[in-house]
Amino acid sequence: MATIAPERPAAPAPAEATTTTGAPRRNMASKVVAAVGRPLVQVMLALIALFWLVPTFGLLVASLRPESDNASSGWWKVFTAPSQLTLDNYQTLLENNDIVQSFTNTVLITVPSTLLVIIIGSMASYALAWMEFPFRDWIFIAAIGMLVVPIQVALIPIASLFGDIGIFGSIVGVVLFHVAFGLPFAIFLLRNFFAGIPRDLLEAARMDGASEWYIFTRVIIPLGLPAIASLGIFQFLWVWNDLLVALIFTGPDSQPLTVYLASQTRQFGSSIDLLASGSFISLIVPLVVFFSFQRFFVQGVMAGSVK
């Protein structure tokens, strides 16, 4: 969210958010207090951590049990009956055309949405940070204002607009929607970061006769990579995880995994095997992204948990 914005959102500083807090810093008296309180705190936090892990773990285990077992007992029964574990649900999933199709759609929606936001957002941010033109600051302020605009206000108008131009129900439409609503955050994040790039570097390039396009692609983009990475991951996860936009703007052939799975929750009890394994598939990609780029993701979230 805009509201968070540490001065230079993706600058190195906030990076250690998940990795460190300050080193222990206390005097004798508090050391004593700490020594007494520590084991208690340890246990409490261990329980809390467990509490945060177990539900997801339960989904994983449920996805590895046959439907009949899930219907008759809880996933924790595998601890006494490990033979229940099977990959059958995933096997079925791979043979389910709807799942395969919707997974493909998720990729087809997410990748262009992410790339386009990065490209269009960086171009605009470069102009807003380093070029001169009328109303420049006003445009930036307007973009900041748009950060919190709820998508609900755009759903109906865009649906009828897409209907008029014939892209309602297509992947193109969803992508456009995601790009448009990703742009305010992209501009907010990148413009601030680009503005922090040392002026000398740009001046030197201009001095050498470099074109704006050259400066943009060879100076700004490489130096702005940390912020671009944050933006990319954030947008990727947002689009990958989106349900509402796709629910409205996609049709049966273009629906992503989230929409397909959501439609299956109407018969929750009888489709746990499909839902558990399907949800796990839809969850594993974000988790991999999260663990691979944790630092950038946290920065992105810190800079703007807008949506």
Place this chain on the structure above:
Amino acid sequence: MSTTPPMVAQSGGRDDVPAATDSTDGSIPTNPTSHDRKGTWLAAVFLAPALLLLLVMVLYPIVFSLVRSLYDAPGSSFLGFGNYVSLFTDGNTLTALKNNVIWMVVAPTLVTALGLMFAVLTERISWVTVFKTLVFMPMAVSFLASGVIFRLVYDEEPDRGLANAMLVAVHDTFAPSSSYPGGRPGDPDAFPAADDGTITSAESVSTGSTVPIPLLAVSPDDVPAVATVAEEATEPGSDSAISGTVWLDFTLGGGGEPDVVDETEKGLPGMEVEAVQDGKVVGSTTTSANGTFTVSGLAPGDYELRLPAANFAAPFNGVTWLGPNLITPAIIAAYIWIYAGFAMVLIAAGMAAIPRDALEAARMDGATEWQVFRRVTMPLLAPVLVVVFVTLVINVLKVFDLVFIIAPGSVQPDANVLALQMWKVSFGGGQDQGLGSAIGVFLLLLVIPAMVFNIRRFKKEQ
């Protein structure tokens, strides 16, 4: 910025002659020269795709929705503020509005408080990273997946749903569950049952006698494996005891004789039996594997024999998380699970930024850890807490997926929130895009303070 000859304005590939006089910083407009027209033209190229999208997909829709919200469902007749009135009068929408208020008050408060607690506590452990990663992880996962996760957790059947399984385990630790839920007397004339399930002998029983107590309606599943074939109790042989048999007076395949201990009928072990005199329990025992019991140590006389209701109470099966009463708290709990990590990370970053000198100085002056926290950390942390809270309020305002996934169709009206109602009335069957637009505009109005807050903050930073 650079003052360049006005030539070659076209295409990204032209040469940009360096500036002789440049001294401005990025944000100060220079004097208008022909160069600026070129610069403007170029900037327009860079900005065009973004501006076009924002104009068409964000600004135009706002205007469109404002207008559309003033018209009726088909969009043909003008209603004025009629749709906005419905927002506060239409049953479903009003429920959604009320639930949104609950969400906006409860969820951000709890999430922020929990985030603060985690951020403070993790300062004391060595495995901070592991903890933070675990708690933050749900942020990366879709509401859909989280919703499915919690649908599993909230399954009402304690054998399947984790929440109720834990609740039942805790409950049964403190109040062991009954053994024979639903059991009722086989001979209601001799042993009538009270409304609460207590079974008491109709006539008083003298010490030294033997009493058969036939029961029915006990599910065979509830008869424990240790139960053996019921036997007639032997006479107590003393006048300070009463003996008897409690058994399931039901022969598989039929053929048993009522009120008689038949060959294959099983005793009901573990049944509590009380001897009552003048309303006071003076002796009690439990039945053995073949259903026999002996209440001993009684003064000779007449007693009522009683099987207390605890024997027959329906077992505690947890609560109906996904029913109309608990659905909103249940979904909010799932939301807290998702967002606590977000609050924790932001608050921890804020705490790391607090100058150590301030904390050390306070400790030097003899402040306790609590005082340091209360008087130094909290005030310095307040801006971060406000930001986290406001962010969450805006986020909660638009909550949709979680409610859509976790609330089963039949209780969705009870769990309704504005974003869900907006989808329902305009796309999910309602087809009233006038009311839908009004809800959209209403949500937009609610975030305007945040918009102003953001812009002012930005201006201050410049």
